[in-house]
Amino acid sequence: MNRFAELLDRLVLTPARNGKLTLLADYFRTVEDPDRGYALAAITGDLSIPAIKPAMLRMLVTERMDPVLFGYSYDYVGDLAETVSLVWPDPPPGQTPNHRPTLGGVVDALQSASRSDGPNVLARLLDSASIEARFAIIKLVTGGLRIGVSARLAKQSLADFGKVDVTEIEELWHGLKPPYIELFAWLEGSTPKPQTAVKALFRPVMLSNPVEDRDLEKLDPADYAAEWKWDGIRVQAVSQDDVRRLYSRTGDDVSGAFPDLVDAMDFSAALDGELLVGNPRDATGTFSDLQQRLNRKTVSPKMRERFPAFMRCYDLLQLGDDDLRALPFIERRKRLEAFVATLDPTRFDLSPLAPFADWEQLNGMRTNPPHPVIEGVMMKRLDSSYVAGRPKGPWFKWKRDPHTVDAVLMYAQRGHGKRSSFYSDYTFGVWQGPEGEEELVPVGKAYFGFTDEELKQIDKFVRDNTIERFGPVRSVRADRTNGLVLEVAFEGLNRSTRHKSGVAMRFPRISRLRWDKPTIEADRIETLKALLD
């Protein structure tokens, strides 16, 4: 349990992706079954343990210590799980259990506890554990580790650990169960790849590369078909016998959030496409509408009615018993067109091809798309088979140019790792309020897009123009006559009730430093708000 607890603590504080991967792979290498499998399940969210409510936890601890002292402690720390793990009194000598619990032991004890016995089981576990282990146990029972590791990253670390491609893990994943003994055995090379009889498995998706300078001059337009790139989320709808699953592009099962779409999956096939909301025929909803439906475990009837989900299909991977992935795109496309025609038209439609004669014409289509929910074009080689991953050549994405705004640097925060001595995370704002009384209102935060040389320049500017410090954050001089204007590029804008400005940017990054521009000439909030409508 202590090794799991240490892993969680390291992961929370390690910002770099590679650092996290190293920590995870090392853990899988040094910890034995079944503990490592349960740890993996806890991180990917596949471990089911009966929940204990925070109020119950608080009761357990105040039965054991002075409530006033607990109150002081909780006020100071601010996090219930952490406070309880620290103040939990050691049991009196003589009653101390003679061994520390393992993660496997903890999971067994919690999973087999009855509802009424749960709190007692938890208390006994806390009695026997170290401070760090107590924190991990409480996180397991209160749900949500919040360690900044996605299921995708955990799978990547497994791939690193076993030296296999991550798509192999993704393909197997839904057929496996904690503590994943056979998976680890295979990754360590002691047994063959596990076979799975589970139905409606995820098929690792094919991804595209962005069109870069000089790519096009080497390509023949006649070899490619183009489609619009819709601004939704990539999904895979797989239905086999009675099992229906809607997967995200990383293989997470998102069926629960889209029962309306799953209800319409009365077929035996695997479809690849874009999840959107609205009415496919004439009212494709925006990404902010779609966001209303994302990341929900359940969805109310009202929500389903306001933002109905549908799938705009662009590939067919399996039809009945036939795996179509080895066929050329043009062949799969023919079968796709015939197949989608048989489906419920309010839930499934076809992503239409966008005919073009040459790259120049396609460029024109990309920059002036016929619909606001289109963010560019996709180019797919007619003879390309469907392969997992991101091979260079068969599929390209060519996005619309990003929006840009001139904003003023307001706060800077120190980075991590290589950037720990640089102020590298920037919060920027635009003007609002009547002329002459303008104030800056923050509209976003960005930490990339600039070169190393530009980073040094901004860092110097921040250090020379600091007006206040809050821990790792500095507030910099930014008024009508002083300050640094940043040109910020972003993909889109959503309404936000969480930000004072009322808007939230998607994928913001610094595109240019405007040392030349007076701050007062930076953009106003109205410019951004106009993009919302």
Added chain:
Amino acid sequence: MLLPAEKRKRLFAAGLLTNRASPRVQKTYLWPMRPRDLLCPKPAGLYCAPGDFYIDPVRPVARALITHGHSDHARAGHGSVLATRQTLDIMALRYGENFAGSTQEAAFGETTTLNGVAVTFHPAGHVLGSAQICVEHGGTRIVASGDYKRRPDATSQPFEPIRCDVFITEATFGLPVFRHPPDVDEIGKLIRSTQQFPDRAHLVGAYALGKAQRVIRLIRDAGYAKPIFIHGALAKLCDYYQSEGIDLGELRPATVDSGSKGDFAGAIVVGPPSAFADRWARRFPDPISCFASGWMRIRQRAKQGGVELPLIISDHSDWDELLETIVETGAGEIWVTHGREEALVRWCELQGIAAKALHLVGYEDEGD
């Protein structure tokens, strides 16, 4: 003239009615001195009126008794200073030879009399040379502990509990959440990380006096024999510790002139915490920032400071040790100086021990 009830209360406060003070005290003095007449908080610090001296004054005074060399306790510019030899040495290193009008060495366990007040220094276990100061007069004994810890530390004399009527304790980590883990486990994390990330420099933030040397010594005790790189601010004090017989192994300045950036790959670099946010840190390859401090017990603290590898190593007592020490001194009354006083006062009340916060100003409760 004292009323019987008040008299009882005072005797109780002095520890006489709980039979906690020595029998000698009871015989010699019928009316023990009230503790607050012996020591009381003034703006300049804790003042002893009968002896006419201050303990750890925060501004220049005629006569100062200094518990240890940390800059918030040991300041320059006093008329005369009484402290342990090592504390005097450390003050001279930091402030120059003329940091006070005159100095006098206090040996551990030997009593000096100042205007009739008996003063004895006892080890506090905080940093090299750190002391508790026991002040005794008119049948009342008060121990001002300064900062102290109870854990074994190869770089400091071990703490000795002294029985007294009033014990003045710090409360830097005076909350039940502060429970320091064994320091060898924390150093183990650091050593493991250097093996996991052999291409990255490990920058260990540690206060220049005491913590830095203790951390280096712990790293040595864990079997790490490679050179350890240190920031310039640590050099004088590390040399001093070595000259006092505390072996820190091979230390090298962490300067780029000595080689290329790659030289620091996998190295352990120790420096004051402030240096790592500074441009100074840019000379290291993809560093992992570590911080050795009791504050690292709180995850949010580590997170806010951008610390990737917190090392919970403290030179102060944790909650359990504060309570244990209060009980061991047998004091009937506890005065709490800097830190989180309210929880410690509350605990004392629950145990039936009189306690109050002194509200002394000028001591950094953050430094550890």
